[in-house]
Structures are given as C-alpha cells and as structure tokens.
Amino acid sequence: xxxxxxxxxxxxxxxxxxxxxxxxxxxxxxxxxxxxxxxxxxxxxxxxxxxxxxxxxxxxxxxxxxxxxxxxxxxxxxxxxxxxxxxxxxxxxxxxxxxxxxxxxxxxxxxxxxxxxxxxxxxxxxxxxxxxxxxxxxxxxxxxxxxxxxxxxxxxxxxxxxxxxxxxxxxxxxxxxxxxxxxxxxxxxxxxxxxxxxxxxxxxxxxxxxxxxxxxxxxxxxxxxxxxxxxxxxxxxxxxxxxxxxxxxxxxxxxxxxxxxxxxxxxxxxxxxxxxxxxxxxxxxxxxxxxxxxxxxxxxxxxxxxxxxxxxxxxxxxxxxxxxxxxxxxxxxxxxxxxxxxxxxxxxxxxxxxxxxxxxxxxxxxxxxxxxxxxx
Amino acid sequence: xxxxxxxxxxxxxxxxxxxxxxxxxxxxxxxxxxxxxxxxxxxxxxxxxxxxxxxxxxxxxxxxxxxxxxxxxxxxxxxxxxxxxxxxxxxxxxxxxxxxxxxxxxxxxxxxxxxxxxxxxxxxxxxxxxxxxxxxxxxxxxxxxxxxxxxxxxxxxxxxxxxxxxxxxxxxxxxxxxxxxxxxxxxxxxxxxxxxxxxxxxxxxxxxxxxxxxxxxxxxxxxxxxxxxxxxxxxxxxxxxxxxxxxxxxxxxxxxxxxxxxxxxxxxxxxxxxxxxxxxxxxxxxxxxxxxxxxxxxxxxxxxxxxxxxxxxxxxxxxxxxxxxxxxxxxxxxxxxxxxxxxxxxxxxxxxxxxxxxxxxxxxxxxxxxxxxxxx
Numbered sequence: 001x002x003x004x005x006x007x008x009x010x011x012x013x014x015x016x017x018x019x020x021x022x023x024x025x026x027x028x029x030x031x032x033x034x035x036x037x038x039x040x041x042x043x044x045x046x047x048x049x050x051x052x053x054x055x056x057x058x059x060x061x062x063x064x065x066x067x068x069x070x071x072x073x074x075x076x077x078x079x080x081x082x083x084x085x086x087x088x089x090x091x092x093x094x095x096x097x098x099x100x101x102x103x104x105x106x107x108x109x110x111x112x113x114x115x116x117x118x119x120x121x122x123x124x125x126x127x128x129x130x131x132x133x134x135x136x137x138x139x140x141x142x143x144x145x146x147x148x149x150x151x152x153x154x155x156x157x158x159x160x161x162x163x164x165x166x167x168x169x170x171x172x173x174x175x176x177x178x179x180x181x182x183x184x185x186x187x188x189x190x191x192x193x194x195x196x197x198x199x200x201x202x203x204x205x206x207x208x209x210x211x212x213x214x215x216x217x218x219x220x221x222x223x224x225x226x227x228x229x230x231x232x233x234x235x236x237x238x239x240x241x242x243x244x245x246x247x248x249x250x251x252x253x254x255x256x257x258x259x260x261x262x263x264x265x266x267x268x269x270x271x272x273x274x275x276x277x278x279x280x281x282x283x284x285x286x287x288x289x290x291x292x293x294x295x296x297x298x299x300x301x302x303x304x305x306x307x308x309x310x311x312x313x314x315x316x317x318x319x320x321x322x323x324x325x326x327x328x329x330x331x332x333x334x335x336x337x338x339x340x341x342x343x344x345x346x347x348x349x350x351x352x353x354x355x356x357x358x359x360x361x362x363x364x365x366x367x368x369x370x371x372x373x374x375x376x
Numbered sequence: 377x378x379x380x381x382x383x384x385x386x387x388x389x390x391x392x393x394x395x396x397x398x399x400x401x402x403x404x405x406x407x408x409x410x411x412x413x414x415x416x417x418x419x420x421x422x423x424x425x426x427x428x429x430x431x432x433x434x435x436x437x438x439x440x441x442x443x444x445x446x447x448x449x450x451x452x453x454x455x456x457x458x459x460x461x462x463x464x465x466x467x468x469x470x471x472x473x474x475x476x477x478x479x480x481x482x483x484x485x486x487x488x489x490x491x492x493x494x495x496x497x498x499x500x501x502x503x504x505x506x507x508x509x510x511x512x513x514x515x516x517x518x519x520x521x522x523x524x525x526x527x528x529x530x531x532x533x534x535x536x537x538x539x540x541x542x543x544x545x546x547x548x549x550x551x552x553x554x555x556x557x558x559x560x561x562x563x564x565x566x567x568x569x570x571x572x573x574x575x576x577x578x579x580x581x582x583x584x585x586x587x588x589x590x591x592x593x594x595x596x597x598x599x600x601x602x603x604x605x606x607x608x609x610x611x612x613x614x615x616x617x618x619x620x621x622x623x624x625x626x627x628x629x630x631x632x633x634x635x636x637x638x639x640x641x642x643x644x645x646x647x648x649x650x651x652x653x654x655x656x657x658x659x660x661x662x663x664x665x666x667x668x669x670x671x672x673x674x675x676x677x678x679x680x681x682x683x684x685x686x687x688x689x690x691x692x693x694x695x696x697x698x699x700x701x702x703x704x705x706x707x708x709x710x711x712x713x714x715x716x717x718x719x720x721x722x723x724x725x726x727x728x729x730x731x732x733x734x735x736x737x738x739x740x741x742x743x744x745x746x747x748x749x750x751x752x
Contacts, residue, residue: 002694020396023419026711043399045418292703318378327668335402
C-alpha cells in the first residue's frame with residue numbers, strides 16, 4: 001500500500017464509508033463522481049468531477065491509479081477492461097461487474113453455474129410476456145439500470161401485462177418467501193473467503209415494506225448453513241476479488257434461492273461498522289489489497305434502520321431530533337452528507353446495538369418517530 | 377448542527393480522528409494547521425494553511441466559523457477570547473486553555489481548588505533551584521511549550537542543578553509512583569459529565585518506558601473510585617465544556633495526585649474507537665454541540681500501543697509488516713498519515729482487543745517486532 005494510488009468510482013455513501021476506513025490506513029485515494037456535491041466531495045482533496053459511465057473519463061481517471069475499485073456497478077466496464085489490460089489493478093474484475101450489472105446475464109450465470117435461483121425467462125419487449133402466461137404471477141425486472149425497487153414490478157394477471165416494461169428484461173416466477181436474507185462475502189487475491197453473519201430483512205407487520213435489518217438473522221441452523229454455503233459458491237463461481245453482497249430468498253418450501261448480488265459493500269452490511277470485529281469496508285480494502293481477511297465475529301446483536309427523506313419534503317436537507325435520538329444508549333447515527341433531501345431518499349442509517357431485541361425495537365420506533373429528515 | 381460551521385485548530389492525528397467522526401454526522405468542518413502536509417491536509421477541501429499560534433490568522437479563520445475547537449493547546453488564546461466576545465462559540469473555553477497550557481498556572485489552579493497534586497515551587501530561572509535544595513530529588517518542568525517528554529527533566533542532586541532549564545518553570549517533588557493512570561472525562565454545556573474507563577500505563581519490565589496502555593486499569597476499587605472522583609472534580613473546577621484528559625499518579629502511599637491535564641481528546645483514549653460504546657472523538661462532538669453524552673461502557677478489554685518511527689530512520693515514511701500484523705485477530709491499525717518519519721516520532725497506534733491479557737501481550741510483542749515504520 002506504500003505509495004499506491006487508489007481510485008474509487010463513485011462518491012456516494014458507500015464511497016464515503018470506504019474513504020473513511022481508507023483514511024485510517026493512510027491510503028492514497030482519489031474519487032470520481034459526476035455530482036460536485038456528492039457525499040465525498042468535501043472529504044478529500046482528490047475528488048474528480050466526472051461521469052463514471054463515460055469511457056474516456058474513466059480511462060483518463062484510471063490511468064493515474066495503480067488500483068481501482070467501485071462503489072456502484074453502473075460504471076464503464078469497457079474502460080476498466082482496457083485499464084486492466086494496461087496493467088492497472090481493477091477489483092472487482094470488470095468482466096464480473098459487466099455480468100452482474102445486467103440482471104439478464106446475472107441470471108444466466110446462476111443457471112450455468114447451478115446456483116439456485118427463481119425460474120425465469122428472458123424477454124425482449126412487453127409483447128413477449130404474452131407468450132409466457134403460464135409464468136404468471138411473475139416479477140418483471142429490466143436488465144440494466146434498475147435499482148432500489150425501480151425497474152422491478154409484479155405482473156400477476158394477464159390484464160397486468162399491459163403495464164409491463166418495454167425494455168429488454170426478464171420474467172421471474174414469483175416465489176413464496178419465508179424470509180429475505182443477505183450475506184456479505186469477501187474474497188482476497190489469494191482466494192481466502194470470509195462471510196459476514198447473515199442479515200435478515202424484517203418486514204413491517206402492517207405495511208409490506210422492509211422495516212429494518214436484523215443481525216444475526218433468526219433462522220434455523222440448516223438454513224443458516226445453506227445460505228453461507230451458497231454465498232461462498234457464488235463468489236467462487238465468479239472468482240471475484242473484493243466484496244459481494246448476496247441477497248437470497250428463504251422460500252416457504254425450505255429452499256434458498258439467490259435473488260441478486262452486488263459486487264461491492266452493501267446497505268445490508270452497514271451495521272458491521274459497529275457490530276462485528278471488522279467492518280465490510282475494512283474487509284473490502286483487505287480483500288483488494290491482498291491483505292489477510294479478518295474474522296467477522298459478532299460483537300453485539302444489531303438492527304440497521306435506513307434513514308429516509310420525509311415523504312412530503314424536497315430541498316436543502318435539515319435534520320431534526322438528533323438531541324433526543326442520541327440520548328438513547330447504543331444508537332449510532334450515520335448521515336451521508338447528501339445536500340438535498342427527497343421523499344424516501346436514503347439519507348443515512350442508524351445502527352442500534354443491544355442484547356434485548358424488544359428494547360431495540362422500541363428504539364427503532366423512537367428513532368423513526370423523532371429523527372426527521374426534512375427541508376424548510 | 378444544521379449548517380453550523382465548525383473550525384478545528386490543528387490538523388494532526390487528533391484533528392484527523394475528530395474529523396473522521398465529524399464526517400459520520402456530516403458536520404461542516406474546516407481545519408487550520410501550519411503544515412501543508414499535516415495529517416488532515418488531504419482529508420477535507422476545507423483545509424487552511426496557517427499558524428494557530430498567530431493572533432490574526434486565528435482571528436480571521438475563526439470569524440468564518442460558528443464554533444471552534446482545538447486538537448492542541450498551543451493556540452493563540454487571545455484571538456479565541458476575542459472571537460468568543462464577538463459571539464463565536466469556543467470550546468474548550470479559551471481562558472481554560474490558557475491556564476492549562478502553562479504548567480505553572482495549571483499547578484496554581486490545582487492548589488487553589490484543593491485538587492491533590494505533587495508539592496511544587498515556581499522558579500524563574502535555573503539559579504533559583506539552589507534556593508530549594510530541600511526539594512530534591514525533583515522534576516523540573518518548563519511552563520510553556522514542553523510536550524511528549526520535552527521540557528521535563530529530573531534534578532536529583534545538587535550537582536544536577538547545573539543542567540537545569542533556564543526558562544520560567546516549576547520544580548515538583550519527586551513522587552514514589554505505584555502506577556500512572558489516565559481518565560478522559562467529558563462535560564457538555566448542560567454540565568452533564570461522563571468519564572471513560574480508567575487507563576493504566578504499563579511500563580516495560582526492563583526499560584523504564586511506557587510499553588502500552590491498558591484499559592480497564594488493574595487497580596483496587598478504592599483507587600478506581602478516587603481517580604474518577606478527582607477527574608470529575610477537576611473538570612468541574614474548570615467548568616470546561618469538551619474533553620479533558622486527566623493524567624494521575626497512584627502513589628506508593630495510596631494517594632491519587634493529578635500530574636497534568638490536556639483540554640482535548642488524548643492519546644490515552646484512542647482505544648475508545650473500538651473498545652467502548654462511544655469513542656472519545658464522538659463524545660467530544662456531543663459535548664461541544666451540547667448533545668447528550670453517551671455512556672462509556674467497555675465492550676472489550678484493550679491494549680493501546682503507540683507506533684513510533686524506527687530509531688535509525690528519517691525521511692519519507694514506508695510501512696513494513698502490515699501483512700503479518702493484520703493476520704492477527706482483533707488487531708486494528710491506525711496510521712496518522714504523516715509523510716515523514718523520524719526516530720521515535722508517533723506515526724500511528726494499534727489497538728488490540730481480547731479477553732486474555734497474556735494473549736494480547738503476545739500480540740503486542742508481535743506487532744512491535746513485525747510492524748516497522750521506516751524510510752528507504
């Protein structure tokens with residue numbers, strides 16, 4: 001790491017947390033992001049404004065680095081492949097990012113590598129859905145560009161096909177889900193692999209939305225072991241160096257199916273900044289700098305709550321309720337430094353530690369009620 | 377904190393760790409330091425090169441802030457007092473920093489507030505020591521400017537008076553020390569106070585030097601209680617808002633005597649980044665932003681080892697041994713980002729967590745042997 005120049009594509013919240021951990025080791029980091037007001041913009045004197053999806057921009061930025069990593073998968077992988085050919089280290093490897101960033105090629109990869117995943121068909125346009133009515137109820141996912149629920153929708157009946165996406169996409173058989181699980185798994189250049197403890201998405205009892213993320217997940221031993229085994233199988237199949245977030249369904253039939261993966265640190269691993277022996281961000285640096293990976297032992301049970309912009313506010317961000325929230329023991333606030341709030345925009349997160357889950361849940365409710373991300 | 381502009385005087389390692397914690401809450405921080413290559417220089421786009429001991433520089437920097445804090449006590453307190461009069465919040469309060477930064481006025485303060493401390497006399501020059509030979513063996517400390525062992529020396533015999541400092545200083549009766557202890561104590565603007573768990577300096581069995589810092593300290597209950605009680609008494613006597621590191625002697629007679637204090641986060645609190653519920657840096661922000669202070673519960677026993685420049689090397693820093701050191705479980709490296717190493721310069725620290733002190737000590741020896749801060 002002595003004198004090694006490292007570039008991160010993307011300067012949002014994941015870039016920010018990667019950067020903070022890198023500063024602890026005095027790594028020499030530059031950041032590329034199109035938004036001059038990105039989270040990382042004021043956090044380093046090596047912030048470059050530029051589009052990470054543009055070949056020339058990425059190539060020119062990359063030529064100044066010895067090692068490149070990413071905080072987002074929508075990057076120009078052709079430029080990264082060229083940089084790799086010219087001797088720049090790129091982790092995760094660009095050909096893997098290319099497979100993953102298109103949900104269609106990602107699914108085909110699972111199929112080819114016997115990784116359990118929901119049955120699917122590829123479709124090139126809305127009309128093709130009519131050829132697969134035996135597949136309904138289904139979920140349609142566009143290949144490229146969907147994120148945070150965008151580009152994904154249910155098609156339950158023939159009548160609903162009309163609202164289908166017209167883009168190149170895939171149609172996936174709807175799964176009867178028992179729980180949604182996530183495993184962050186890291187692999188270094190020697191091939192050493194470590195999984196973080198399994199995280200469970202806990203849904204709100206009334207609204208059908210993820211309420212918070214719980215670690216460790218409340219699941220039976222055999223499901224636990226199967227989920228870890230599949231996560232390791234996926235990262236090995238890709239031969240990925242770095243961090244992979246593996247999102248899985250535990251079905252009512254008792255199967256574990258891979259839903260999708262992200263080749264980078266992930267929202268479902270933010271609690272690791274406090275709750276485990278090492279954070280996903282330090283582990284990522286260890287993986288791509290080919291340092292030994294750390295154990296990921298749980299120090300305390302944790303809940304991770306995303307902090308979203310108020311539903312009815314848009315504009316310059318204003319935080320309310322820090323006083324009362326920080327009076328609670330074991331509650332940690334992380335604000336991403338986004339200058340503008342929007343309805344439901346992910347503006348930060350909150351980690352809550354504690355032995356008693358009921359006490360934690362009371363704190364979750366308190367934080368949701370009192371910590372308000374608004375605008376005047 | 378919304379929109380509040382905050383300045384830190386000093387951009388060394390303490391400024392760096394304050395800054396990293398501030399970024400987590402998206403605080404708007406500017407840093408003033410005379411060294412364009414200071415640890416913080418590349419960590420923010422709001423780094424200002426300037427001397428924090430110069431009235432005009434501090435005044436102009438401060439006029440742009442709503443709140444000012446420090447990472448070093450050798451700052452221009454006159455400028456800070458003027459800023460305070462003009463409505464800028466300054467914590468710790470400049471009149472307290474002024475008392476503390478001169479060891480003579482610091483000692484007088486203890487005397488006036490019945491805070492136990494070693495007997496002393498003020499001396500204006502070397503010759504005056506001859507009037508106090510009944511005080512020998514003694515320790516002479518210069519009033520202003522000494523740090524990290526500089527400006528402090530033993531004067532054991534009449535013959536040794538010759539080597540005495542000529543500066544305005546104090547002569548302190550030598551204490552028969554059982555252990556050296558440190559308590560970090562924080563106080564917010566409401567007057568709420570929290571102490572961090574007591575830290576013990578563990579000396580090397582052969583060399584007469586601090587080997588590492590251990591938390592919690594191995595001391596009897598009555599000494600523990602007395603040390604906390606005195607720490608609270610000191611911060612209350614000062615009415616300080618912020619962080620105070622109270623360094624104490626537990627004497628062989630069973631007394632607790634205050635050696636000296638620092639009005640800021642302190643080397644003896646760096647393990648709090650991992651070992652306690654809150655770090656001294658987050659607690660400092662809570663104190664000066666008038667947020668509720670956090671509990672300081674110990675999560676795990678810890679040892680803090682300072683990482684020093686090799687004795688025989690000076691020049692551009694080069695780190696060796698990261699591979700082997702990071703293979704140990706529960707070992708955390710913090711490198712301060714100083715570009716040049718010098719013999720025994722404090723270049724970073726290492727926190728080692730674990731239940732078994734003997735295992736930790738083996739890791740201490742391993743890190744000392746394998747992690748080398750050198751130059752080519």
